[in-house]
Amino acid sequence: MRWLVVFAAVVVGCVASLPRDDAAITADLAAETAREVIRLRHEVAPTPVPPAPGGKCSNCDGRGYVGDQRVRVPCQPCGGDGVL
Structure with missing residues (x-):
């Protein structure tokens, strides 16, 4: 998730530099983008360490x-x- 902004900037930069008349390159880029999004969604988040009992x-x-001293x-x- 933290690399999503960087990845989006790279993709936007690559799309802007592609030739407009070649649909195959644009389709390949869309497929690679979709593949990367799916891979990032399926990454397993690290499990937090449970606190010691007591x-x-x-x-x-x-x-x-x-809260602060006014609202608790x-x-x-x-x-x-x-x-705990």
């Missing part, structure tokens, strides 16, 4: 709530107790 919640730093909401991952 450890401090990383979302709220063990406070049990998230219970932390969803730890249920408001600050411990």
